[in-house]
Amino acid sequence: MGCYLVLVHGAFDYHVVPSPSGLDLAGFYAGRSVFARDEDDAKRRAFAVVKKALAKWNADIRDGLVSLRLEAEEVSPVPFWYVLRR
Numbered sequence: 001m002g003c004y005l006v007l008v009h010g011a012f013d014y015h016v017v018p019s020p021s022g023l024d025l026a027g028f029y030a031g032r033s034v035f036a037r038d039e040d041d042a043k044r045r046a047f048a049v050v051k052k053a054l055a056k057w058n059a060d061i062r063d064g065l066v067s068l069r070l071e072a073e074e075v076s077p078v079p080f081w082y083v084l085r086r
Helices: 039-057 059-063
Strands: 002-014 027-036 066-077
Touching: 002 039, 027 039, 039 059, 039 066, 059 066
Parallel strands: none
Antiparallel strands: 002 027, 002 066
């Protein structure tokens, strides 16, 4: 199992106009370090971490009023201690 750094690009799709919580961002970038078997597994794990964090942060995402589109801009192997740092 290796360690990968995944640069995630996310975009929001709003299903209600205007956005209920005032969140009217077009998108975001997030870097996540994960332990994974290969690059595809690293993408899947990074997407899960980002989705969980955003759903915890904003109830509109959790309630389905806003959906996410995630894609990996870059996936690169990194030393294992990248996952341990915060």
